[in-house]
Amino acid sequence: MPGFPSQLPVPAADFVLPLLDWYHANRRKLPWRDNPHWYRVWVSEIMLQQTTVKAVVPYFDAFLDRFPDVRTLAAAEEAEVLALWAGLGYYSRARQLLETARIICSAHDGSFPADYRAALALPGIGRYTAGAILSIAFGLPYPVVEGNVSRVFARYLAYADKWDGRAARGLWNLLSTIVSSSAIADRAGDFNQALMELGATVCTPRHPDCRNCPLTLACAARRRSMQHSLPVKRQARSVIVLDCTVALVRQGQKILMRPNQEAPFPKGLWELPRSNDESLALEIGNSLGTVTHGITHHLIRIQVVGASLVGASIPNGYRWIDPQNPGVGLSGYVRKVLGRLQGQQGQQGQKGR
């Protein structure tokens, strides 16, 4: 068992310096990069977890516009934070962001703790995010390991075993040594971002652009033409298909909704009532079509029917929501249904043909 290498095949400087040069010449201009204050770095890092840069940018701008600093965020209602997060996914991130904002204000004097252990103790902050914030915002020598970094090193080192926890541990150890070395000095933040930027823009999962890679000469995978088959990942789980029927009940511009309580839809986001909801006296009308919505390893086919309320009152928990200005976060499939209704009423066939 070879295991994961404990050091680079080249001197650290021969790896670090070309990478930093490449980064300074090729880094993308991103909203959180021109002013790496810890609050902006923190919010961006939470948003970026398992999410693409392209999806995050508009959410980041809107979020910083509404909550420009940690005290403004700490004073916010959770519902408003969730409403600004709706569509980004992984909503526990938003709850924990708010929770941590309050802890920072109450227990850390309004500043992010520039201490690894203290950072790790905050909700929603794990090894990756702690390392990212402390290195990027505070210049401290902590490494980061995430999808991009793992892929870059699996290829650079031609690590052909399955990329599992052991490999990840090995990489954390290797990178800890590198960011502590003299080749890095106080540039751990740039080094970490360079690694991630390289994985995101050059050493991509498919079609890596090896001709434009600053590490190509020493890359073991490229030397053996293995770059397309690394890293070796475990097989994905199969998808579970579910069906359900929901009711669209209108009152003027508003639509009847309730906060979802259980999987597979996100907790706390709002959804349409089920057509068979026993607490609701509904008269079911015509079918309005079907939307398909994927949630992690579920694929849900949602039949939408028009319906009207028998009687005037609605049960506890239900609310009339104006889709134009919901004030709460709407489940993904609800946004799909509403978008489809809008599209039908407005001009037809925007994406026709």
Added chain:
DNA sequence: CATACGTGGGC
């Protein structure tokens, strides 16, 4: 260590 947690985009 495996699993839950969301969504949009690429091919």
Added chain:
DNA sequence: TGCCCAAGTAT
């Protein structure tokens, strides 16, 4: 279409 992927964390 179906499957893979994206700057992870908590349990």
